Amino acid sequence: MDDRLGPIPFAQMSASQQLAAQAVIDGPRGALYGPFVPLIRSPELMSAAQKMGEYLRYRSAIGTRLTELAILVTARHWNQQVEWAIHAPIARDFGIAEEVIAAIAVRRRPAALLADEAVVYEFCVQLHQQQRVDDTTYAAALAAFGEHGVVDLMGINGYYTFLAMVMNAAQTAVPTSSTAPLPA
Numbered sequence: 001m002d003d004r005l006g007p008i009p010f011a012q013m014s015a016s017q018q019l020a021a022q023a024v025i026d027g028p029r030g031a032l033y034g035p036f037v038p039l040i041r042s043p044e045l046m047s048a049a050q051k052m053g054e055y056l057r058y059r060s061a062i063g064t065r066l067t068e069l070a071i072l073v074t075a076r077h078w079n080q081q082v083e084w085a086i087h088a089p090i091a092r093d094f095g096i097a098e099e100v101i102a103a104i105a106v107r108r109r110p111a112a113l114l115a116d117e118a119v120v121y122e123f124c125v126q127l128h129q130q131q132r133v134d135d136t137t138y139a140a141a142l143a144a145f146g147e148h149g150v151v152d153l154m155g156i157n158g159y160y161t162f163l164a165m166v167m168n169a170a171q172t173a174v175p176t177s178s179t180a181p182l183p184a
Contacts, residue, residue: 001171002171003037003170003171003172003173004038004169004170004171005037005038005041005170005172006037006173007032007037008040013040014043016043016044017040017041017043019043020040020043020044020046020047020050021036021040021043023047023050024036024046024050027050027054028054028058029050029054033175034082034083034086034163034167034172034175035049035082035163035166035167035172036050037170037172037173038166038167038170038172039166049159049162049163052155052159053159053163056152056155056156056159057071060149060152060153060155060156061145061146061148061149061151061152062120062145062149062152062153062156064094065091065094065095065096066116066117066120066153067156068087068090068091068094068096069091069096069100069117069120069121069124070120070124070153070156070157070160071083071087071091071156071160072084072087072088072091072096072101072104073104073120073121073124073125073128073157074124074128074156074157074160074161074164075087075160075164075182076104076105076107076182077125077128077129077161077164078161078164078165078168079168079182079184080160080163080164080167080168080182081174081181081182082167082172082173082174082175083160083163083164083167084105084177084179084181084182085174085175085176085177085179085181086175086177088101088105088177088179089177089178089179092179096117097110097112099111099112100112100113100117101179104121105180105182105183106183109121109125115144116144119137119140119141119144119145120141120153122137122140123137123138123140123141123153124153124157127154127157128157128161138150141153
């Protein structure tokens with residue numbers, strides 16, 4: 001598949017694109033990559049999205065380890081290779097077990113989940129597959145993370161779904177990764 005909305009050289013960007021791109025480059029991401037490559041075509045949308053993403057990825061109320069787990073469940077649901085290539089190594093670095101990552105990759109419920117990971121996994125799977133979360137799972141998430149954490153968990157699922165849709169439609173090129181691609 002060809003990258004439909006590939007990189008635009010910085011010098012060829014409009015002033016508003018350069019401003020939006022520079023904000024991403026100057027932030028914690030340090031570069032314009034992944035979903036921001038196609039999104040730069042809409043600098044205002046990209047700016048709004050990157051601000052939300054910066055909060056959800058780096059400062060969510062559930063912490064980085066569980067955020068990365070939620071991102072992996074979302075990437076798997078959407079068959080999103082870019083998200084998987086970027087976030088599987090990060091999840092591993094923040095303590096998500098290799099067996100958990102491997103199980104998610106093949107759409108199996110991981111057997112080795114920690115208690116908080118099991119809550120996040122079940123919440124995310126239900127939200128993606130059933131478009132809702134049952135009362136038992138919601139209560140477990142509320143007990144584990146409070147209302148702030150539950151809302152952030154919903155936001156992580158929605159934000160990374162948005163990015164997956166953008167990259168799937170744009171056929172964004174998959175970066176080199178230390179993690180195998182998602183199986184078909």
